[in-house]
Amino acid sequence: MRRVAFLSAFVTLISIISTTLACKGCVSLDEYNFEKVISRFKAVLVKFDVAYPYGDKHETYTKLAEEIAQNKEILIAEVGIKDYGDKENEELGKKYGVKSKDDLPAVRLFLQGRNDPIQLPKSSEWTVDNLRNLVRDNTDIYIGLPGCLEKYDKLAMEFVRASMKDKDKKVKDTEKLLSKETESDKPTAKTYVLFMKKILEQGVQFIKQEITRLGKIVKDGKVNDKKKEELSHRINILHSFSVPLKDEL
Secondary structure (H helix, E strand, O other): OHHHHHHHHHHHHHHHHHHHHOOOOEEEEOOOOHHHHHOOOOEEEEEEEEOOOOOHHHHHHHHHHHHOOOOOOEEEEEEEEOOOOOOOOHHHHHHOOOOOHHHOOEEEEEEOOOOOOEEOOOOOOOOHHHHHHHHHOOOOOOOOOOOOOHHHHHHHHHHHHOOHHHHHHHHHHHHHHHOOOOOOOHHHHHHHHHHHHHHHHHOOHHHHHHHHHHHHHHHHOOOOHHHHHHHHHHHHHHHOOOOOHHHHO
């Protein structure tokens, strides 16, 4: 029985370690190299977790790391905290609000020129979209979302940053591009124009209100998968109109 129990524990340990090592695109940081490394990047997304992380949240973070591994403007990193032995990185975690094991995992976005990192709210669901949006909503680093078009994402940001006088011109300029779009991209491009006009009518508060409204519909689960995907894409486009936090400082 002891042999069986030992083998079972050993297999579990190997499984956990394998999962940890499978975080492609992630860089491991500790209390010795943390400040030195994050200071070199425009943005660093860090997951504070147990020493050998596994499970759904770890897998979600890994998916994001793989997705944007080639983006040179942002680093995706992990800090493993041990609550035994020398308790490695425990003080580093506390410095950034990770006070106990109950706070793990926790995500922080570190930006050059900003002292305090931006947190992924505890109430936020751990999805690739939410982690991605944490970066998109607080930086000007381009990370494409499903259902978005890079050219129009950039136009959306230009529109939001423009003065009220210039916003109307931005809408007209964007409308002119529609005739040049492929049939497959035209419906998506029209959505950007629609949202621009809504913002002109209702103000920038429309963005947050519409994200909230569509999010509730998706979360309620009363729509079919196709409609849910469509609404999720519209939410992603709305995030393209979000002003990075650094622009508000």
